[in-house]
Amino acid sequence: MAYIKNTWYAAAWSHEITRDMLARTIANEKIVFYRTESGEVAALEDRCPHRFVPLHLGKLKGDIVECAYHGLCFDASGACTLNPHGDGKIPRAARVKAYKVVEKHSIAWLWLGEAERADESLIADFSVLTDPSFQTVSSYLHVRANYQLISDNLLDLSHGQYIHPMFANAEGPPRFEPEKEPADHEVWAKFSRPNQYPNKYFQMLGYPSDQRGDHRNFMRWSSPSLLLLDVGMTGVGRPVEEGLSIPTSHLLTPETDCTTHYFWAMSRDFRQEDVALSEQLLRVGVAVFDDEDKPVIEAQQRMIDNSELMSLNPVLLQTDGPAVRARRVVEARLQAEQAS
Numbered sequence: 001m002a003y004i005k006n007t008w009y010a011a012a013w014s015h016e017i018t019r020d021m022l023a024r025t026i027a028n029e030k031i032v033f034y035r036t037e038s039g040e041v042a043a044l045e046d047r048c049p050h051r052f053v054p055l056h057l058g059k060l061k062g063d064i065v066e067c068a069y070h071g072l073c074f075d076a077s078g079a080c081t082l083n084p085h086g087d088g089k090i091p092r093a094a095r096v097k098a099y100k101v102v103e104k105h106s107i108a109w110l111w112l113g114e115a116e117r118a119d120e121s122l123i124a125d126f127s128v129l130t131d132p133s134f135q136t137v138s139s140y141l142h143v144r145a146n147y148q149l150i151s152d153n154l155l156d157l158s159h160g161q162y163i164h165p166m167f168a169n170a171e172g173p174p175r176f177e178p179e180k181e182p183a184d185h186e187v188w189a190k191f192s193r194p195n196q197y198p199n200k201y202f203q204m205l206g207y208p209s210d211q212r213g214d215h216r217n218f219m220r221w222s223s224p225s226l227l228l229l230d231v232g233m234t235g236v237g238r239p240v241e242e243g244l245s246i247p248t249s250h251l252l253t254p255e256t257d258c259t260t261h262y263f264w265a266m267s268r269d270f271r272q273e274d275v276a277l278s279e280q281l282l283r284v285g286v287a288v289f290d291d292e293d294k295p296v297i298e299a300q301q302r303m304i305d306n307s308e309l310m311s312l313n314p315v316l317l318q319t320d321g322p323a324v325r326a327r328r329v330v331e332a333r334l335q336a337e338q339a340s
């Protein structure tokens with residue numbers, strides 16, 4: 001399976017990258033991450049060019065990685081700095097690929113493609129993750145399914161009515177608003193529940209159970225698979241700033257063709273100091289994403305085996321519009337990249 005290379009992938013939460021080496025496969029490329037002594041993130045191909053032992057099994061000495069097998073050493077640029085054997089000459093081929101990484105919004109973003117095209121301004125806006133007016137809880141989930149199946153799931157939130165008891169409403173599935181002005185690299189999937197009683201989630205967050213309100217779930221998708229859900233509830237017909245806002249980030253990074261790194265976070269602009277609420281939200285996130293979405297998506301992957309979903313001619317409903325468009329954007333970018 002081909003992946004867009006000239007794009008930013010969420011490789012890790014910043015706090016995951018320390019002075020201990022972290023091995024992570026991204027879009028089928030095996031990479032080792034570590035923090036240099038000055039605090040920068042280094043990302044190297046995790047395969048020693050001598051006998052192909054994973055570099056993360058070796059030792060980090062200062063900013064240098066020493067291979068576990070015969071001691072070749074590599075710096076953060078991927079250059080071999082020491083051959084402890086024979087005449088000590090360093091063969092020209094003794095180097096590993098170094099990847100460009102940028103830390104922003106508490107995420108380490110990885111660029112798989114040509115380093116000279118790695119433009120930081122192209123990183124999708126997830127500033128809510130570090131915005132001091134929000135309190136954020138975050139987690140990581142490993143899913144045995146292709147990343148686009150998870151994008152599909154997040155772009156069609158009508159499933160909440162059936163999979164997630166906490167998000168279901170007595171009045172049935174949410175209303176879907178088709179996109180009016182589709183943008184190039186962004187897709188919006190807007191679901192709303194105007195003038196309804198709060199579901200269990202908003203009741204938990206403190207919205208009065210006997211009071212009707214307008215509930216919105218507006219998902220923004222950025223290529224190739226970075227999603228931010230504007231979710232909130234406010235009084236009927238009232239401006240959104242008056243109500244509860246709990247934007248939720250979903251950063252999907254392909255690991256292999258059938259597995260995905262799923263970084264998620266919930267941010268809130270109310271009761272920011274309430275530690276018990278933070279713990280409760282983490283439990284809800286795990287219950288919803290890990291225990292309810294993940295088993296269904298993994299079962300879907302097992303059912304279709306390694307096939308590409310659209311090649312099986314799935315039935316399409318109106319609510320599939322955003323997911324289908326997102327797949328087309330990815331496909332067009334892939335084709336453009338392969339043609340250049």
Ligand code: FES
Binds near residue numbers: 049
């Ligand atoms: S395999 Fe790394 S030095 Fe031999």
Ligand SMILES: [Fe+2]
Binds near residue numbers: 160163164288293
């Ligand atoms: Fe879900």
